[in-house]
Amino acid sequence: MTTTTARASRRALLRAAAAGVTALAAGCSGGTRSVQVAVVWSTSELDRFRQVVADYPAPVQVVSAGNDIDAFLRARHLAGTTPDVAILPRPGLVTEYAQRGWLSPVRPSTEYAVPEGLSNLLTDDGRRYGVWVKAAHKSLVWHLPSVLPHQPADWDELVELTRRLGGLARRGGGPAPLALGAADGWVLTDWFENVLADVAPDSYDTLAGPDADWQGGPVRDALDRLAELWSIDGAFLGGGRRALLTQYEESVIQVVHTRRAVLLVGADFTADVVGPFQRGPEAPTTFRFPGARPGGGPLIVGGDAAVAFADTRGGVELVEWLTRADSFQPWLRAGGYLSPNTTVSITSYTDQVGQRLAREMRAPGTLRFDLSDQLPGAFTGSDGVGIWRIMQGFFADVTDGVRANEAIRRATGQLAAAARNAGGGR
Template identity: 90%
Template sequence: MTTTARLSRRSLLRAAAAGTTALAAGCSGGARSVQVAVVWSTSELDRFRQVVAGYPAPVQVVSAGNDIDAFLRARHLAGTSPDVAILPRPGLVTEYAQRGWLSPVRPSAEYSVPDELGDLLTAEGQRYGVWVKAAHKSLVWRLRSMLPEPPATWDELVAMTRRLGALARRNGGPAPLAIGAADGWVLTDWFENVLADVAPDDYNTLAGPYADWQGRAVRDALDRLAELWSVDGAFLGGGRRALLTQYEESVIQVVYARRAVMLVGADFTADVVGPFQRGPQAPTTFPFPGAQPGGRPLIVGGDAAVVFADARGGVELIEWLTRADSFQPWLRAGGYLSPNTNVSIDSYTDQVGRRLVEEMRAPGTLRFDLSDQLPGAFTGSDGVGIWRIMQGFFADVTDGVGANEAIRRATGQLAAAARSAGGGR
């Protein structure tokens, strides 16, 4: 999540006040607590607090909300940076390191992650972050009673969407797909899965300074999305309604209201699904379909912990968080995937979690969330960057704009945004 470098005076004062209050609270008990700023809220926040309750020193956890970048920039300007922050994208780690805000970190000897992940958190040969939570982002959710046989390939998904869309228009049945298009990251997750399938060799190059956002790889991925997204009746309420639908609402449309049949969503969708996990009607997942049977993309995201310069106790907390047993309370509760390959698969209490971790540990298969690797404002947040551009593309193809014209508009905007952020053309 990003924001512009310019912060309003109100944002600065609000964050500074939060920092002062938090520090006072941390010191009130005598021993100074280690303060950690996180993006998590609700059940994820509660579970992380259960994790750090096992740390031998006091830890105060502050939820910074979705725009943790704005929160941390304001706290830095006010001189009230937390000791540790858990960031939702690697681009922030390297940016803060280059600004001199961070101290190098020293993970536990029990810490090991795939090379595709570890290299993302280094700057000038130094490690400035450690992965503490992973997300599997190549899943489709369904109820077996609504969809007994899921599609195995992209062509099967398109054919099923056309068939179910026609039935929905004719008989008023459930729509084929729910999608929380009001949250731009939902659309970039779709794009990244398709891109990794149609152009796997080009996927990682798009995160670099020589990325070609008007090249064939991007155009082919958008063309495939246009094929599906333009299907009449594909989305509950149509494209315009989908653009007003939040991610959580789209999950409920499938697993509770049963007004849609399928939903593309990461493993953390389980936090919303949880209350509806009962008996044979429990929601389940299948892999995001690729072009060939058995061949499918694997996109992962993750949250990384960093230590701010001169933070007292922060380095020691990072070392503790990277031990193989530190996140056991969250593992037992469910809804957590560890990026640490030294965490035993037997630690997972459910078969789904074990399967997802095994997939992520298979060598050479995973790719990290592309939008989270992009520089500056291009990375996307509400109303800007690749999130906004994908929402515009979705609006075009669901509103009758031809695929060629919609792709021309989107690739032009992507190229302009990349140039502005110094990330390609």
């Protein structure tokens, strides 16, 4: 275990212990016993979820577990202070906890339905252990209309636009074409997943399984397409090395506030970052991540799932309540929320962008779930490890002038080794 990992684990243990003491105190305070929920959300998302559960008929205590909710929940399990419910950001955690015997099966309400490709991710041995409560549309490109009046229609047009704007930026004639928060590894895997789902949709669906071929043609083709774009001189503000030090929030600021970059690939939750930093009345707009053909490529979706822990009171009932069509209305009215539940009316969204994204999620045949969130063990990626770290290494290679063939050889070898170490793939 590295020093950084050890410190993170100790922080998670201390947070878990403190939250456990709070939970015990709340349970002994008399009156109706509260239901405790552990979530990954913070700031505005945390506030809005608290508004949602304020309508639940029993008191609900919401605890933010920070970025590493897995470490938090393991510490709480060891301490004997497991919460009643958790909101998990990865379906792999749902099946892992179910196999450990930590979870209770759950039954959604009759008002719950999700797009094809999402439902079976939260089951184990034919039993459902989780329900989707929040979705993330991860196939969007953000820009200011005044800075980019004409959107690229397909991948080739995006490459040509990046070359043209990159040349102007090098000569001091304008902003960099792309903002990229590569310090956050998930940003790079989102790029990879969008490209892979476009060039090899069938292979995309198999890469999360035990027979995944991480050194095969489809992965190489996707990396080759990324290398074509990422290696363009002047593509990124400050170059590739600066992008690797840039956090995602800073990359959003580069587009909407300082206007030193033109385009940003980011999920719908980017809107939460835009709000505080938008300069002037002009709001950014979005278009679908460009595929090989005009009209956009496949749709990559992430999501957060609610689970109820075994031997806890009130957890299963709260999870079922969260699947009702009207439960998340406070968050829908506030904005910044995309429901995975297709029984939620499109008119519940207060803005046209939200309505458009909800319709896109319901279009048949295009949806793929975030691949890195499906991968087993440490391969799934977190800061400094797994597929996130491997993609950062690949990005460093192609922006440092390493030939594409060599960068792809290194990356696919590392991906295959990480898959084997995690017990899946080759």
